[in-house]
Amino acid sequence: xxxxxxxxxxxxxxxxxxxxxxxxxxxxxxxxxxxxxxxxxxxxxxxxxxxxxxxxxxxxxxxxxxxxxxxxxxxxxxxxxxxxxxxxxxxxxxxxxxxxxxxxxxxxxxxxxxx
Amino acid sequence: xxxxxxxxxxxxxxxxxxxxxxxxxxxxxxxxxxxxxxxxxxxxxxxxxxxxxxxxxxxxxxxxxxxxxxxxxxxxxxxxxxxxxxxxxxxxxxxxxxxxxxxxxxxxxxx
Numbered sequence: 001x002x003x004x005x006x007x008x009x010x011x012x013x014x015x016x017x018x019x020x021x022x023x024x025x026x027x028x029x030x031x032x033x034x035x036x037x038x039x040x041x042x043x044x045x046x047x048x049x050x051x052x053x054x055x056x057x058x059x060x061x062x063x064x065x066x067x068x069x070x071x072x073x074x075x076x077x078x079x080x081x082x083x084x085x086x087x088x089x090x091x092x093x094x095x096x097x098x099x100x101x102x103x104x105x106x107x108x109x110x111x112x113x114x115x
Numbered sequence: 116x117x118x119x120x121x122x123x124x125x126x127x128x129x130x131x132x133x134x135x136x137x138x139x140x141x142x143x144x145x146x147x148x149x150x151x152x153x154x155x156x157x158x159x160x161x162x163x164x165x166x167x168x169x170x171x172x173x174x175x176x177x178x179x180x181x182x183x184x185x186x187x188x189x190x191x192x193x194x195x196x197x198x199x200x201x202x203x204x205x206x207x208x209x210x211x212x213x214x215x216x217x218x219x220x221x222x223x224x225x226x
Contacts, residue, residue: 001174034214034215036217038155040155042219043205043217043218043219043220044158044205044217045217046214046215046216049214087155089157089158102160102163102173103158103160103215104160104174105157105158105159106157107156107157108155108156108157110155
């Protein structure tokens with residue numbers, strides 16, 4: 001099955017700096033890569049996703065890059081703000097039939113933005 | 116407003132009790148999922164369903180069972196709760212080829 005490795009497990013940055021979280025996956029057939037943000041006591045919320053036919057996707061201060069050859073993808077947050085503090089999860093999946101994606105999650109990165 | 120609802124949000128129960136965690140969605144989604152997550156840790160898929168009368172086990176072995184009699188409803192049942200079942204249980208739903216959206220979760224503590 002799919003295996004997703006996520007690094008680092010914790011990350012502290014100064015407000016205004018950039019943060020980068022990296023994930024690798026094992027199944028070359030995986031073709032969908034979402035990122036979720038989970039604030040303390042809250043549900044995971046999708047912040048950005050990318051499909052394997054795209055190398056990069058950006059949404060305001062958040063961007064994701066995908067390198068299919070190396071089987072890794074990264075989340076980039078620029079101009080970090082205290083409200084960016086949360087646990088971030090990457091995930092990978094492939095179409096498992098019936099149009100459904102079964103997600104395999106990384107172990108998460110706890111991001112702390114220091115004011 | 117379209118959303119995913121889970122009840123109860125918190126449950127403290129004694130060993131050996133039968134419990135049912137409720138999940139319902141008004142998203143109009145066909146597919147539903149149950150994940151187990153220890154606080155701040157990774158999510159593990161324990162059950163999923165592609166539609167009514169369809170249920171499958173996920174990657175993480177679980178003693179729980181699920182049913183899908185109605186499209187919008189996907190309850191999870193533990194016949195005999197044990198302390199090892201203490202965790203957070205998250206329900207999610209998605210449509211064809213689309214993102215999974217999560218409910219607020221149920222935090223279960225088995226004494």
